[in-house]
Amino acid sequence: MMRGFKQMLLGGAVLLAGLGTTAGAETIAIQGATLVNGSGVSTPDATIIIKDGIVTAAAPGAAVPAGATLVEGKGKVVTPGLFVSSSDIGIEEVSAVKETNDSNAANPRISVAYDPSYAVNPASSLIPLARAGGITRAVVMPAVAFGDGAHIHDGETAGHVDEPLFQGQPALIHLGAAPDIVVKPRLGVALPFGESAASSAGGSRALSVAILKAALEDVRHYAANKGAFNQGGTREYSLSRLDLEALLPVVRGEAPLFLAVHRAADIRVALRLAREEKLRLVLMGAEEGWMVAGEIAAASVPVIIKPTTNLPGRFETQHARLDNAALLEKAGVVVILTGSADGHYANQVRFQAGTAVAYGMPRDKALAAITGRPAALFGGTGSAGQIAVGKPADLVLWGGDPLEPMVLAERVFINGVEQSLKTRQRALEERYLKR
Amino acid sequence: MRSRGGRWLVTGLALLLAGCATGQGTGHSGNKDKGGDKQALAPGLDAASSRDPFPSRYKPAASGLVALTGATVLTGTGARIENGTVIIRDGRIEAVGAGLPVPAGATIVDAAGRWITPGIIDMHSHLGVYASPAVEAHSDGNEMTDPNTAQVWAEHSVWPQDPGFERALRGGVTTLQLLPGSANLFGGRSVTVKNVTARNVMEMKFPGAPYGLKMACGENPKRVYGDKGRAPGSRMANVAGYRAAWIEAAEYRRKWDAYYKEKQEAKGDKQPDPPKRDLQLETLAGVLSGDILVQNHCYRADEMSVMLEVAREFGYRVAAFHHATEAYKISDLLKQDNVCIATWAHWWGFKMEAYDGVPANAAMVHRAGACAVIHSDDETLIQYLPKEAAQAMAEGNYLGLGIKEEEAISWITANPAKAIGVQDKTGTLEPGKMADVVVWNGNPFSIYTLADLVYIDGVPQFDRAHPPAEPRSDFELGQAGAEIFQGKGAK
Numbered sequence: 001m002m003r004g005f006k007q008m009l010l011g012g013a014v015l016l017a018g019l020g021t022t023a024g025a026e027t028i029a030i031q032g033a034t035l036v037n038g039s040g041v042s043t044p045d046a047t048i049i050i051k052d053g054i055v056t057a058a059a060p061g062a063a064v065p066a067g068a069t070l071v072e073g074k075g076k077v078v079t080p081g082l083f084v085s086s087s088d089i090g091i092e093e094v095s096a097v098k099e100t101n102d103s104n105a106a107n108p109r110i111s112v113a114y115d116p117s118y119a120v121n122p123a124s125s126l127i128p129l130a131r132a133g134g135i136t137r138a139v140v141m142p143a144v145a146f147g148d149g150a151h152i153h154d155g156e157t158a159g160h161v162d163e164p165l166f167q168g169q170p171a172l173i174h175l176g177a178a179p180d181i182v183v184k185p186r187l188g189v190a191l192p193f194g195e196s197a198a199s200s201a202g203g204s205r206a207l208s209v210a211i212l213k214a215a216l217e218d219v220r221h222y223a224a225n226k227g228a229f230n231q232g233g234t235r236e237y238s239l240s241r242l243d244l245e246a247l248l249p250v251v252r253g254e255a256p257l258f259l260a261v262h263r264a265a266d267i268r269v270a271l272r273l274a275r276e277e278k279l280r281l282v283l284m285g286a287e288e289g290w291m292v293a294g295e296i297a298a299a300s301v302p303v304i305i306k307p308t309t310n311l312p313g314r315f316e317t318q319h320a321r322l323d324n325a326a327l328l329e330k331a332g333v334v335v336i337l338t339g340s341a342d343g344h345y346a347n348q349v350r351f352q353a354g355t356a357v358a359y360g361m362p363r364d365k366a367l368a369a370i371t372g373r374p375a376a377l378f379g380g381t382g383s384a385g386q387i388a389v390g391k392p393a394d395l396v397l398w399g400g401d402p403l404e405p406m407v408l409a410e411r412v413f414i415n416g417v418e419q420s421l422k423t424r425q426r427a428l429e430e431r432y433l434k435r
Numbered sequence: 436m437r438s439r440g441g442r443w444l445v446t447g448l449a450l451l452l453a454g455c456a457t458g459q460g461t462g463h464s465g466n467k468d469k470g471g472d473k474q475a476l477a478p479g480l481d482a483a484s485s486r487d488p489f490p491s492r493y494k495p496a497a498s499g500l501v502a503l504t505g506a507t508v509l510t511g512t513g514a515r516i517e518n519g520t521v522i523i524r525d526g527r528i529e530a531v532g533a534g535l536p537v538p539a540g541a542t543i544v545d546a547a548g549r550w551i552t553p554g555i556i557d558m559h560s561h562l563g564v565y566a567s568p569a570v571e572a573h574s575d576g577n578e579m580t581d582p583n584t585a586q587v588w589a590e591h592s593v594w595p596q597d598p599g600f601e602r603a604l605r606g607g608v609t610t611l612q613l614l615p616g617s618a619n620l621f622g623g624r625s626v627t628v629k630n631v632t633a634r635n636v637m638e639m640k641f642p643g644a645p646y647g648l649k650m651a652c653g654e655n656p657k658r659v660y661g662d663k664g665r666a667p668g669s670r671m672a673n674v675a676g677y678r679a680a681w682i683e684a685a686e687y688r689r690k691w692d693a694y695y696k697e698k699q700e701a702k703g704d705k706q707p708d709p710p711k712r713d714l715q716l717e718t719l720a721g722v723l724s725g726d727i728l729v730q731n732h733c734y735r736a737d738e739m740s741v742m743l744e745v746a747r748e749f750g751y752r753v754a755a756f757h758h759a760t761e762a763y764k765i766s767d768l769l770k771q772d773n774v775c776i777a778t779w780a781h782w783w784g785f786k787m788e789a790y791d792g793v794p795a796n797a798a799m800v801h802r803a804g805a806c807a808v809i810h811s812d813d814e815t816l817i818q819y820l821p822k823e824a825a826q827a828m829a830e831g832n833y834l835g836l837g838i839k840e841e842e843a844i845s846w847i848t849a850n851p852a853k854a855i856g857v858q859d860k861t862g863t864l865e866p867g868k869m870a871d872v873v874v875w876n877g878n879p880f881s882i883y884t885l886a887d888l889v890y891i892d893g894v895p896q897f898d899r900a901h902p903p904a905e906p907r908s909d910f911e912l913g914q915a916g917a918e919i920f921q922g923k924g925a926k
Binding site: 093094095096097125126264268290291292308309310311312313314315318342344345347348354357403404405406425426428429430433 | 567568569570598599602654763764766781782783784785786787790791792793794795799814815818819822823825826828829830833834880881882883884885910911914916917919920921
């Protein structure tokens with residue numbers, strides 16, 4: 001009953017998002033810009049034509065329709081809208097004001113089943129800032145820590161926070177100005193693997209593996225005995241009914257486990273577990289991934305990494321290094337780049353990509369790692385992550401190289417709708433400049 | 436108040452130990468029995484003879500004569516020099532200019548196509564006091580046991596083996612102010628260090644740098660102590676706490692001033708006894724006498740404004756507001772009182788008092804004529820300070836402020852040097868200054884640009900073309916790594 005209602009609600013959300021793509025009758029022609037596609041490949045001197053929000057041409061020498069608004073693109077770059085692939089954007093406003101922060105869910109009865117898409121606030125002030133920074137899509141990730149999160153700022157002691165083992169189901173949102181921005185909820189199930197999992201499991205990594213294996217076994221048993229379960233005729237399970245249901249797509253291989261895993265040894269255990277349990281896996285963090293890059297590549301497991309992590313913030317990130325992204329890429333791993341999980345800093349993802357380039361990742365791959373690759377992984381995203389003729393514009397016109405901090409986004413289209421670049425920050429800046 | 440008993444005990448013990456040491460002293464204590472002189476006091480008992488109890492023991496190696504030629508030079512003074520030459524002699528900047536003649540015997544570094552800036556200064560770091568790995572055992576930055584811990588010194592928590600120092604060096608950071616945390620109204624003394632290999636903090640200490648006193652406004656003190664059911668539990672109690680402490684400090688200072696006067700006027704055997712030292716009040720009195728610089732963690736415009744009034748009330752100066760996310764609202768007040776602000780470009784919203792943080796903060800303060808600094812407060816961001824400054828510059832220029840690279844570089848060089856009181860020694864490329872210099876492989880504000888060479892006092896501490904074979908930190912030395920997983924570990 002509850003589940004049916006949930007599907008209805010979210011189906012409606014997707015429908016509304018689709019309806020929101022109509023734009024005013026206007027044709028825009030960006031002339032002479034460098035066009036970057038979702039694979040990160042650049043084409044110089046291209047003309048990009050957007051008619052009523054739909055891309056009608058994106059190639060050098062495309063004919064400009066009469067009456068089009070001309071945009072000088074010389075020296076400028078057009079990319080697909082950027083992704084931030086692990087963030088709490090949309091579900092927090094002020095981190096330390098807990099009433100405004102839905103990112104720290106911890107309920108033992110609803111852990112796997114925790115679906116943050118219901119907490120998404122399209123009116124959050126974090127969203128316009130990210131959008132003005134060229135971010136058009138975000139994966140709202142339940143609190144899965146990256147390996148560098150151990151230094152806690154400002155009056156707190158350093159250390160780890162105990163968290164439930166299962167952290168819930170990430171959701172894909174778009175960052176357009178619209179009432180319904182959830183694109184696709186329940187992308188899979190997120191959980192930590194390593195030091196923080198050990199602490200929530202009772203003091204050992206091995207316990208967290210045992211708990212996970214028991215949960216998977218329970219889900220399989222539950223799936224085969226649902227009728228008996230509903231009449232109280234099954235043995236006791238380690239998870240609540242809601243959690244068992246939520247883990248079903250993972251057990252069936254329909255949705256991935258997003259594992260935040262850091263140490264090389266733990267990455268190998270994760271890969272082994274996925275083989276044994278026939279699970280789809282996405283590795284997050286993977287600071288020591290470079291040490292076992294061949295094994296990750298052979299398992300065809302994508303990684304979502306933050307390339308600037310280069311300190312032994314924890315023992316499990318002891319061998320973190322700045323060329324992790326480059327080395328994983330070289331080994332043939334599908335590398336997706338992201339930044340801080342704090343949604344306030346979603347707009348920093350392009351600098352993370354730039355840093356990966358500075359330390360050896362090919363620039364086109366780094367661009368793909370924040371556009372086309374996450375679009376392919378998270379799926380169901382329409383034209384996001386690509387610039388495709390006939391599809392709604394989901395792109396950014398940059399004043400220059402999009403990976404450079406001196407360069408800003410000049411125009412942003414999401415789902416075929418041109419977005420305002422006004423932010424609360426700019427309103428404050430302008431108020432006090434005028435004073 | 437609560438800690439007074441504890442302090443008495445420690446002081447008493449120190450007296451006892453110091454007495455022993457004096458008794459066994461060699462050399463100059465030879466004539467102490469002559470003529471019935473009083474037993475000489477241990478230096479730790481007389482503030483006048485204990486001016487520098489943990490002195491800098493940093494001795495840079497000989498730099499020789501070096502000429503860096505053909506670069507785009509940002510001097511930190513606001514100047515930009517194309518085809519610039521920087522000449523270093525004996526650890527100092529000797530000359531800077533376009534196409535200078537290279538002195539005979541100089542080691543020439545061809546820096547054509549590269550950029551040169553002063554060494555980067557991070558005036559807000561917790562490296563060493565919150566070292567990596569961030570295990571509980573390394574959590575030494577916040578003495579959260581009393582709202583006034585002016586008596587603690589960050590240098591006594593600094594672990595020189597923190598791997599973060601070496602990472603910061605690769606980011607061009609040559610000088611750092613290491614601070615205690617912000618849980619307390621008075622958090623303790625900061626220490627300024629050079630980013631060099633050291634076995635103890637003395638071997639890093641910046642020679643001649645003044646101390647800072649970490650103070651904190653706002654949410655942190657009132658939360659930490661309010662949650663314990665103690666004062667301060669509100670911003671008004673924060674301010675009451677500062678004022679009460681300055682009143683105590685002023686009295687302490689008067690007591691010592693009277694002693695110094697008496698001592699000066701004393702003749703022969705009639706030497707006065709010094710008052711009992713109180714380390715907490717001594718630090719606060721050091722602020723009132725201008726020897727110790729106030730480094731004040733403060734986010735909101737209204738609170739910074741109140742803190743300027745407190746400073747006026749008790750006759751001290753605020754050297755800098757740290758974090759200062761709302762500084763752009765009071766640029767005029769900051770300029771008027773000659774106070775620096777150290778902030779970020781992209782941090783905001785992590786707590787209520789940081790909600791109005793804006794990316795152009797530093798640019799707006801700078802354009803209004805006040806002293807702006809970009810700081811890190813973070814072991815990762817410290818590695819990217821020019822990139823952080825670039826974001827502030829970009830947003831400032833979006834607003835039409837027209838900030839140039841030669842100006843923005845001052846936010847991470849000359850201005851932090853001023854804010855921590857070492858502007859006469861480092862922070863710009865001017866003749867006579869310490870040769871703290873970075874050669875970048877391009878425009879330092881570009882995301883792709885890396886530091887090629889980092890000189891501290893003219894000594895190359897990092898050379899990207901010849902990276903060190905071993906990690907600088909003992910912690911990272913000899914740790915098994917990739918070879919274990921790649922089948923290369925066996926003999």
